[in-house]
Amino acid sequence: MTSAALRRRAWKLLEMVTTPLLPSDYLDLVSPLRAGADLRGRIEAVHPETSDAATIVIKPGRGWRGHTAGQYVRIGVDVDGRRLWRAYSITSPTNRRDGRVTITVKAIPDGKVSNHLVRRATPGTLIQLDQPTGDFVLPQAKPAKVLYLTAGSGITPVMGMLRDIEFDDVVMVHCAPQPQDVIFRNELHDLVADKKLRLTEVHTDTDGMLDIARLDELVPDWAERETWACGPAGLLDAAEEHWTEHGVQERLHTERFRPSIVVAGDGGEVTFSATGKTVDADGATPLLDIGEEAGVLMPSGCRMGICFGCVTPLKAGAVRDLRTGEITEAEPGVLIQTCVSAAAGPCDIER
Amino acid sequence: MTAIDPTAHLTAEQIEELGRELDAIRDEVIAGRGEKDAAYIRKVISAQRKLELVSRGVLLFSIFPPAWLLGTAGLSVAKIMDNMEIGHNVLHGQWDWMRDPKIHSTTWEWDHVSPSEQWKHSHNELHHTYTNVIGKDNDLGYGIMRVDEDQKWHPFHLGQPLWNFINACFFEYGIAAYDLELGKNLHKRRRRNPEFRARAKAVGRKIRKQVLKDYVIHPLLSGPSFLTTLAATFTANLVRNIWSHSVIMCGHFPEGVQVFERQSIKGETRGQWYLRQMMGSANISGSRAMHFMTGNLSHQIEHHLFPDLPSNRYAEVAVKVRALFQKYELQYVTGPLPKQVFSAWRKVFRLSLPNKKPKVKTPDRKQELVAG
Numbered sequence: 226m227t228s229a230a231l232r233r234r235a236w237k238l239l240e241m242v243t244t245p246l247l248p249s250d251y252l253d254l255v256s257p258l259r260a261g262a263d264l265r266g267r268i269e270a271v272h273p274e275t276s277d278a279a280t281i282v283i284k285p286g287r288g289w290r291g292h293t294a295g296q297y298v299r300i301g302v303d304v305d306g307r308r309l310w311r312a313y314s315i316t317s318p319t320n321r322r323d324g325r326v327t328i329t330v331k332a333i334p335d336g337k338v339s340n341h342l343v344r345r346a347t348p349g350t351l352i353q354l355d356q357p358t359g360d361f362v363l364p365q366a367k368p369a370k371v372l373y374l375t376a377g378s379g380i381t382p383v384m385g386m387l388r389d390i391e392f393d394d395v396v397m398v399h400c401a402p403q404p405q406d407v408i409f410r411n412e413l414h415d416l417v418a419d420k421k422l423r424l425t426e427v428h429t430d431t432d433g434m435l436d437i438a439r440l441d442e443l444v445p446d447w448a449e450r451e452t453w454a455c456g457p458a459g460l461l462d463a464a465e466e467h468w469t470e471h472g473v474q475e476r477l478h479t480e481r482f483r484p485s486i487v488v489a490g491d492g493g494e495v496t497f498s499a500t501g502k503t504v505d506a507d508g509a510t511p512l513l514d515i516g517e518e519a520g521v522l523m524p525s526g527c528r529m530g531i532c533f534g535c536v537t538p539l540k541a542g543a544v545r546d547l548r549t550g551e552i553t554e555a556e557p558g559v560l561i562q563t564c565v566s567a568a569a570g571p572c573d574i575e576r
Numbered sequence: 577m578t579a580i581d582p583t584a585h586l587t588a589e590q591i592e593e594l595g596r597e598l599d600a601i602r603d604e605v606i607a608g609r610g611e612k613d614a615a616y617i618r619k620v621i622s623a624q625r626k627l628e629l630v631s632r633g634v635l636l637f638s639i640f641p642p643a644w645l646l647g648t649a650g651l652s653v654a655k656i657m658d659n660m661e662i663g664h665n666v667l668h669g670q671w672d673w674m675r676d677p678k679i680h681s682t683t684w685e686w687d688h689v690s691p692s693e694q695w696k697h698s699h700n701e702l703h704h705t706y707t708n709v710i711g712k713d714n715d716l717g718y719g720i721m722r723v724d725e726d727q728k729w730h731p732f733h734l735g736q737p738l739w740n741f742i743n744a745c746f747f748e749y750g751i752a753a754y755d756l757e758l759g760k761n762l763h764k765r766r767r768r769n770p771e772f773r774a775r776a777k778a779v780g781r782k783i784r785k786q787v788l789k790d791y792v793i794h795p796l797l798s799g800p801s802f803l804t805t806l807a808a809t810f811t812a813n814l815v816r817n818i819w820s821h822s823v824i825m826c827g828h829f830p831e832g833v834q835v836f837e838r839q840s841i842k843g844e845t846r847g848q849w850y851l852r853q854m855m856g857s858a859n860i861s862g863s864r865a866m867h868f869m870t871g872n873l874s875h876q877i878e879h880h881l882f883p884d885l886p887s888n889r890y891a892e893v894a895v896k897v898r899a900l901f902q903k904y905e906l907q908y909v910t911g912p913l914p915k916q917v918f919s920a921w922r923k924v925f926r927l928s929l930p931n932k933k934p935k936v937k938t939p940d941r942k943q944e945l946v947a948g
Contacts, residue, residue, distance in 0.1 A: 241793050244785045245685035246625070250678075254625055306614030308675040529849070531883050532700035533669030533681045549603055558675055560682065 257351055260287035266300070268350045269325065271342075274408045278331040278378065279343040280316060285326055285354055292357035294319055294389035295382045295453070295480070298328065299557075301353030304341045308353070310557050311338045312482075314382035314455075315357060316409075318389040329408060331378035361453065361480035363390060368451035372444055374464060376400035376435070376456030382480055383453060384409050391421060396444050400427040400435050400456065437463040448473045455480040489543045489552045490570040497521045497576045498540055506568040511547065513563040521576050523563060530565035537563050542572025582834065582907060583851060594904055595847030601896050602882050605889050614674050616888045620661055621679065628654035632794060638804035651812040653869075656819055658687045660871025665887040667692050668700060672884075689783045690752040694775055698755040704883050708828060708835045708856035715828060716835065718743065718750060719759045722927045723828075724835040729930040736928045740921075747817035752779050819869075822917050823860070827876040829920035830858045832909040853880040854901065859894075859910035866913065867891060877908065 239248045249262060257265050266283040273279045283300075292298070297314045313328035332343040361382055371392045373383045380399055387395075401407045407426060416422040425443050427435045437460075440447045448471050454464045461479045468477040491508035495515055500522070506515045513535055516523040526534025530548060539555045544566040546553065552569055553561055563574070586594075631650030638644040663686030665671070671679050685692050698714065706712035710726060717723040720743065721736045743750040756779060761772050790809040798805040834855040841852070860866070860874035867874045867890075875890035878897050885893065901908040911919070 238793075241785070241789060242797070244789050245687060245782075251625060251629060254622060303611075303614060303674070303676075305610040306612070306674055307610075526697070526701040527705040529705065531704050532696070533672065533884065534696060534701050536669070536672070536682060548599070549606060551606075556675075558677060560672065560680075 258284065258286035262286055262288065264288045264354045264356065266326075266352050266354045268346055268352060269348055271346050271348065273343075274329060275331075275406055277343060278329060278408050280327050280329045281342055281346060282325050282327050283352070283354075284324070289326075289354070290356050292319060292326065292385075293362045294386040295362040296357040296359040296385075297361075297382065298326070298357045299355040300328070302338055302341060302346075304337050308558070309338050310353075314359075314385060314480075316381050316384045316388070318385070320389075329378070329381045329384070331408065359480070361455065361478060362386075363453075364451075367392065370394045370446065370450040371396070372447055372450035372452040373397040373399075374452060374454040374456070374460075376460050377406075378408065379454075379456030379460075379480070379482070380408055382455055384412075386453065387416070387422070395421070396423045396425075396450065398425045398427065398435070398440070398443055400429055400460070402430045403428055435460065437467045440467070448476070451476050451478075453478045453480075455482075489545070489554075493542070493568045493571040495568050495571070496541075496573045498573050499576050508545065508567050508569065509547070510567055511564050512544065512561075512566050512568065512572075512574060515568070516563065516574065516576060523576055525564065528564045530562055533562065535563045536560040538575040540573040540575050543569040544572055545569040583855060586851075586904060590904065591847040591851055592845060593847070594900065595845070595850050597900055598850050598881055598897075599846075601893060602885065605882070605885050605893060609673060609886060609889075613886045613888060614671075614676075617662075617666075617671050617674075617679060617886070620657065624654055624657040624662060627657070635794070635801070635805050635808050636798045637801060638798060638808050639801040644804050644808055648808040648811050648815075651808065652815040652819075655687055655812055655816040656869060659816060659820055660823070660873065661868060661887060662686070662871075663688065663692070664871050664873070667696050669884050670886045687786070688751070689748045689779065689786050690755050691778050691782045694755040694778065695751065698757075700883070704880065706841070707853055707880055708833070709838060709841055709852075710835055711838050712841075714754060714757070718754050719757075721924060723923060725927070725931050725933075726835060726837070727927075729927075733928050737921075737925050740924050744818050744821035745814060747821040748813070749783075750821075752783070755779075822913070823870045823873050825920040826860050826913065826916040827857055827873060829923055830909060830911070830916045831919050831923060832907055833858050850881060853877070854897075854906060856880070857909075858916065859908070860913050860916050861910050862912060864891075877910075 236248070242248075243251060252259060253262060256262070258267060264286050266285045266289075268281055269284050270282040271279050272282070292315050295314070297312045299310055299312045301308050301310045303309075313330055315326055316329040317325065317327040330339050330342045332340045359382075363386055367390075371394065373387070373395065375383050375397065376399065383397070387397075397413070399407065399413075404410065404426065407413070413422065413424055417424050429435070444450070452468070454461055454477060458481060461481060464477060465474070465479065468474045492506050494503060495506045495512065496503045497516055497519065502519050502521055504515060504519045506512065513523050513525055513528065517525075524535050524537065526532035537560060539553065539559050539561045541555045543552050543554045544561050545551070545568075547565050547567055553559065553566070555572065583591075627650055631647045631654055634643050634650065635647035638647055663684065666679060666684045667681050667686070669681040672681050677683055681696065688695070703713055703715045708716060710716060710724065717727070720739045722729060722733045756772070756776055761767060761769070766772060790813065791806055794809060795802045795806040836852060836856070844852070854877060857877040857880040859877050860870060862874060872887035872890045873879060875894050878885075878890045878893045879887075881897065882893065898908055
């Protein structure tokens with residue numbers, strides 16, 4: 226018998242010992258970051274960067290496969306007891322000696338996760354991790370000239386790049402309301418002092434928003450540069466238009482932080498994605514009834530919200546709890562009780 | 577069974593107002609759920625796992641009597657925690673709001689021979705929706721007993737004190753059989769029903785796993801302590817079964833608890849549904865440890881009003897609910913465990929004999945609404 230087969234046998238036996246739990250349920254008690262566990266990380270430190278941004282140092286579990294500069298990672302954090310998932314760019318270099326990774330988070334107004342991470346997260350806390358992902362990365366072949374065009378927290382994936390690989394000729398144009406809002410400002414200025422970076426800060430409170438046409442004056446050779454841009458949608462839209470207009474769009478790489486724009490309304494178009502049906506729903510009829518009416522096979526139970534026999538994944542959009550009026554927005558892993566939930570705008574139910 | 581409808585003094589408007597007041601209590605807890613609650617259930621789960629691990633470890637040496645005693649006691653408590661405060665409540669969806677897939681009603685499996693999926697259907701859906709409705713709620717006597725004067729007597733019921741005792745000892749098997757509606761489904765035609773067969777197979781699989789673990793694997797691991805470990809796990813299962821049976825019997829069987837006619841729930845309003853839960857359940861009074869060991873089912877009334885609120889909140893909810901009972905002049909059935917267990921058993925004995933059909937029926941909503 227091969228050793229893999231032997232291990233499988235041993236594991237099967239161990240499962241018989243721990244049933245109905247799994248051996249991992251017990252191992253998680255002592256070693257949540259071990260190889261083979263669900264991927265998690267432990268927050269080891271929180272360093273403030275600006276008044277509303279902080280860098281979180283994370284020790285990832287043994288299953289972490291490593292990242293490429295510019296990628297992001299999805300993390301699941303328990304905020305007020307509720308697990309919420311968000312994506313953040315990785316700001317640490319890929320070759321960090323201690324194997325830790327960092328994300329840098331800017332607290333956005335009313336942002337549940339970002340405010341929690343910046344202001345309340347404490348070392349020792351376990352968080353859930355996904356493997357890093359994203360194609361906003363540097364190419365294998367080193368470009369001769371590089372431009373980084375960033376605004377606000379759009380600097381975070383680019384900082385991961387800056388820390389990872391040195392280029393001969395790098396220019397950065399970064400926008401932030403005021404000098405003290407520039408995340409990593411000291412480090413950027415150190416790079417400038419070491420002549421490793423040419424930096425233009427645009428302070429939008431005094432200078433106004435960056436007019437993309439000003440690039441000609443700020444970085445005259447911008448069109449020759451391989452460019453990575455990250456920031457608010459307005460900036461990226463303008464950049465894409467500008468680069469296309471000059472016929473150099475293949476040199477522009479953009480990363481959009483997808484903002485979760487869920488407009489909670491009253492009723493909407495409901496998609497049952499597994500069955501491929503779409504119907505209109507009002508804001509007062511339970512989604513269970515809507516689905517059944519449309520001929521979708523819906524699990525059901527008490528039909529009054531007490532038995533949890535109808536829970537179904539909400540893939541997109543928002544629903545309203547008909548008992549409390551509470552709005553639930555789609556997030557990975559969110560299940561809703563269809564018998565007491567109505568459409569609060571367009572939504573997608575996995576049935 | 578009282579000869580007089582204990583809710584007859586309430587008007588239809590009062591019943592709806594009562595419903596609104598209960599909704600407000602529920603909303604308040606829901607709005608306040610948070611980090612503390614999450615920390616509570618995580619702590620309980622972690623403590624249960626550690627206790628079970630240590631107890632099983634100690635039982636490896638169960639050939640020594642002190643180890644046997646300690647290990648058996650620990651394992652009994654661990655099994656009770658698994659079934660009551662954790663399993664029952666997680667499977668009710670009480671912790672689904674945390675969005676932790678590992679502590680969720682759709683993924684949880686418990687140390688019990690009834691697969692959680694089937695139990696959720698018979699318990700959460702049938703029992704909690706149709707609480708104490710004769711012919712709809714199989715929890716009323718689990719199909720083997722007569723627990724209300726209104727139920728038809730049959731010579732089979734003469735033996736019900738014995739059936740109840742056997743059911744207490746092997747309660748988890750009783751529950752599995754009851755989830756399968758064995759009585760109904762063992763008739764020739766139904767036995768071949770593919771859906772029933774699939775469910776029976778699932779129960780068989782679960783029983784095999786549980787039995788293998790408790791009565792083969794762990795005794796074998798104990799080597800020379802094989803027999804004593806076997807006896808220990810058997811004892812722990814027995815203790816857990818008798819304990820949970822006793823607690824659960826106290827929830828709906830003691831004197832003073834009402835049952836309802838099928839007719840009476842037609843077109844039931846939210847207020848009336850709440851009222852039925854209030855009149856159909858009974859509490860157990862006692863210390864915090866006692867509430868914990870019952871999985872907070874000692875707050876059965878509160879649990880039946882709000883089956884999806886986190887169990888650690890029932891104690892605070894109980895104060896408000898009790899005040900409502902007072903305000904609406906309703907009887908809040910509660911008492912210490914021995915008293916409630918005795919009361920339930922007395923009823924089991926009493927109703928093993930036939931009785932005259934009671935003169936006045938239990939709450940008849942139609943009459944009541946006309947009167948209101």
